[in-house]
Amino acid sequence: MSPPSSYPPRLTRLIDALRRLPGVGPKSAQRMAFHLLERERDGARALSAALLDALDNIGRCTQCRMFCEGEGCRYCSAARTETGQLCIVEGPADLIAIEQGTPYRGRYFVLMGRLSPIDGIGPDELGLPRLSEQLDAGWVRELIIATNPTVEGEATAYYLAEMGKARGIRVSRIAHGVPMGGELEYVDAGTLAHALSGRTSL
């Protein structure tokens, strides 16, 4: 549903543009447009400039495929390479979550997706040839696979594990089980089965 023609044309254009943001429908876009025009003109100008600046200056790191600015990728530093650890995640948000929530300070590889042949996403789309080169370079001692525990994520993890094992690299998968603070009674059966089979000795 496009906004009705009762708006002035430039307002229609702004509302349409705001609707391209994820999770923003016609009503939210209208509210955003009115809010920006009524009370946040400075914010709107800042947003416009930040968008252009980001588009023009944020690219992809050729090593880890994370978003990166001109001055070199902060996640591919020599210090991180020295850890010998490479953590594979599906997307930038996963990298940020690990970086913020854990003491992990090794390197990353961002797939920007997961294997999904039905959608035409194969190894090439995920940059796996580039990953192969890095594994062949010899500095990786542990491959940590942190794809999501979904069907595609698990299939991707299996594929990645084979890539590591074929080169004699130690491969690990992040643990899946009962979340901290969760209650067994309310955890789904699949998670509980994972938690039991993945039990660790104390």
Added chain:
Amino acid sequence: MSPPSSYPPRLTRLIDALRRLPGVGPKSAQRMAFHLLERERDGARALSAALLDALDNIGRCTQCRMFCEGEGCRYCSAARTETGQLCIVEGPADLIAIEQGTPYRGRYFVLMGRLSPIDGIGPDELGLPRLSEQLDAGWVRELIIATNPTVEGEATAYYLAEMGKARGIRVSRIAHGVPMGGELEYVDAGTLAHALSGRTSL
């Protein structure tokens, strides 16, 4: 909470700018930024341009205070003036809702707020001197008050009604009652009391 420093600076700036949109928190802003950079670069560029264009070209109508573009306000046309009706609403979204949902095609006056002395919003902030001029101009035969049925909205309606009555103009208030499709059993007592006292003869 500002986004953590683990982002590249331009990404931080973009996420901060997106958070100024209403209803967008840190997680949503991050998701929006990643989405735009990953999959919607065209959309991001369009949004940036639409924002600038809107800021530079959308102003306020001097008559009705609605957003308006250079070519003159579509809601203040001579044809609408001829109806002799002036509908007063609190905000632009209210105007659009009436315009879209009803056959009303008279003129409007947008308060851009409601009387709220505690927040320093008095008659001047709502442009009521401008409204007085219009009422004095003589073309208004009916003043339709469509402020929201909240405490401030009702107080504003009372004030506006006095303005109209002092000039001998017919003043009406939109009806409040049981919403269409609603069930009496589930309607709150205040609405039900309004519906009963505002009953109309058949």
